[in-house]
Amino acid sequence: MILLVGAGPMAVQYAKVLQGMEKPFVVVGRSQQSAGNFNASVGVQPLVGGVEAFFPSIHAITHAIVAVSVEQLEYTSTYLLENGVKHLLVEKPGGMTLEAIERVQALAQAQGASIYIAYNRRFLASVIKARELIEEDGGVTSFNFEITEWSDTIQKISKAEGVKENWFFANTSHVTDLAFYLGGKPRQIATFTAGGLSWHRRAARFAGAGETEEGALFSYSGDWEAPGRWAIEVLTLKRRFIFKPLETLQVQLINSVAVETLNIDVTLDADYKPGLYLQVKHFLVSDKSGLCSLEDHLENSKLYARIAAYV
Template sequence: MTSMPPSLWLIGAGPMAQDYANVLQAMSVPFRVIGRSSSSAVAFQQATGISVKAGGLETALTAMPAPDQAVVAVGVEQLATAAQQLISAGCRRILLEKPGALTLSELQGLYNTSEAKGAQVWIAYNRRFYASVRKLRDLVLTDGGITSAVFEFTEWSHLLRDLQTAPGVKEHWLLANSTHVIDLAFDFIGLPAAGQWHAWYSGSLKWHPASARFHGSGFSDRGIPFAYHADWEAPGRWGVELLTRHNRYLLSPMESLQVIPLASVQAQPIELDDDLDQKFKPGLFRQCEAFLSKQTDQLCSINKQLEAFLIYYSIAGYSL
């Protein structure tokens, strides 16, 4: 990095926070880690060699001045609260793990606070920064732009039903996890245009009562036709396909990139410069780089996430 942030806190001491710590260390960026429990603090220090100030964010803000900026990597159910505490204490730049909040009302409250305090909040969707995605952005531009898109966000219910999470997390799993795919697709083509798309959902799961199957189609606000499908009671996987007048590009798995040229049905792998994605959690280095250097064009702003949440609620069948 060419410039060092004067004050940076990493909030959280779990596995995701460890991934961030590895990146920040590699960047030689000074930061302080704020954790909650002593057990997670010990595990974090053993894994990274970095000490943690345990006792929680509220205690830390009482004992020390708020940082200029923060990376928040706590549990989904704690994201909005942690960001609210930081902003209220004076922090003005926050990289907040996806999806930023567990409900629309939480996200709206955080947005209101950030606007009132003049704080900038970005939602950390690291797949936007995969080497495969960065390469694909260049390729679709070379091809003259995207003509249509298809994506799938099937989740593996047989694994998730016994997963232990905080209350409300699995009930909002499309927000908590599936938006990794949906966000990426819409980042390429734009959000669905009002009145020009339809969402259907059906079924129910014990852990996700709102819906189990999802299908939709329409036009984005950039005029690009799209369709999506997911069935959480059937086999499937995540994937995004972007079509141009010359090629069909496949992100499935999303760390890789394949192409089907015009007049062919054979998918061919595309070579990637993905050393950073191999060394660190994929996308995380470039994402942190964008945040710290204030080159935030590819980051998801909180106001854009607020727009997207309304779309996600329609896709999932969640009640407003």
Template sequence: MNKETKILLLGAGPMAIEYAKILKHQNINFITIGNTRNGALKFEEEINTKVVLGGIENWIKNNTLINLSLYKVIVTVNENILGTIAKLLISSGFKNILVEKPGGLDFEDIQSVNNLAIENKANIYIAYNRRFFSSTLTVRDLIELDGGVTSFNFEFTEWGHIIKDLVKNEGVLGQWFIQNSSHVIDLAFYIGGNPYVLKSFVKGGQSWHPNGTIFSGAGISDKNALFSYNANWESAGRWWVEFLTTENRYIMKPMEQLFVQRRGSIKIEQIELEDELDKRFKPGLYKQVEAFLNSPTKLMKIEEQIKMLPFYKTMIEGDIINI
């Protein structure tokens, strides 16, 4: 990281606390900007760092002589205003911004962030920390040694009976597929290849998520790997991903761990991981922060997210895409 680079951390909630723990551990100075005194008090108590209250808009107004392009910004605000804050930052002159997944409230919001970023030549990165799990980094290497993925499967079942009672800002639960399940879907396609052919089926729906609660589909990725997925938010299940090569089946269930079933065997063995950082900090977050500060090409750029949105839309609506 350039010595002149400065860090802004927007938000003082639980996710901001996780980022702050890592920044402090790396001896990186940062400014935390929050809106509510209650949230700030908890942050200050745990991190022992003051929070600047009043929100980012007021901070910008009070710092008109500062070159905002020298700042790198981490955005951890509430899901419903992710896009709004990202667009405010872009319009104000910030050029390097890490926004918590999925980069906005919904598809249209994410698209508008991207449009503004292009117009202002800003770099917007989407924070999918599971890309940086030790299990993810390890399985990528193992798959490459095996000669590549030939097929993969994943499940993104959500516990609907619990989610329906979560206290969230207006509109967030209705976008739960992109707001939360995209963690699993992004990881599956990140390793197995993005969809090239996709056929999807949807049924069900609840008042909190009318666009379906039971999902199934299959297709071919751009790595020429066949894939399938399912999720039933009205039943039991969990998140998991598995990748198959000509030699092995790699299982991430739970996703923080990695197991292997070797060809010709029914035995499933756990693979030992170098995951000290994932145990000490929120899994994947430490290396994600490192990437943002020092090698951002390892992160998802918002342009990649935009390319995935038509496939996410198909998975929600049950249409067919063949591009």
């Protein structure tokens, strides 16, 4: 049996995927209000009271999807691990701080459990096609990405204490994870930061560069006080792959200035939250390729902490 923890908007998206797969599942939410909204959206009534109200249960839980708010990720994952759940798909970033992620990973290792962090953009049709073509071209030679966030918009969002101060983990890691997933794992990196915001005091501007383990060079930048958006460009000996927005794939061929949008099958990304269907499919079967393990995510988060001036 699959347990879906959470009854908010993200949990609704997971429920739609599970229904599309015809997979039986049970849902646990916290409040009557969120449970009512969930039921109205997908026609399934969650149990109210959180995971504490669910255990001990008559259901044998084989897999759990944790789709709670950022500040509840560590507690919920810990509770599930302590109650014997061995396979978890946890919404990013798995914990609000680097220390929280480390604690969850230590417990998962002690319990012999497998945890994956839900970076669904790894499973976008654009990303899958690009990886296929990158391999065809002989690999990545260089890449660059932009990590700008819209500060004025974020400032108005109501979040639990600490979430905005760790916004790079909570949100920006989406594009950073995808950039390194496409381009390669860094071997060395130089990072620079400047400024600060009322809600993210440690930095507001970011820049850096480095080299991957495969020898590709990369650079990144982001200015949270200026216009911009997430974007990634990956270069090979034959092509430049442009993700701007991330859900689309544009290609520029060598010795050409023309940029063309590739016509790819985006049916799953149109029918469900982009990338979510294939992510859940890989989590539920033995093929874990493409998923971000908690162990890898912890190592990546140490890098993100340097980029964001959290350490």
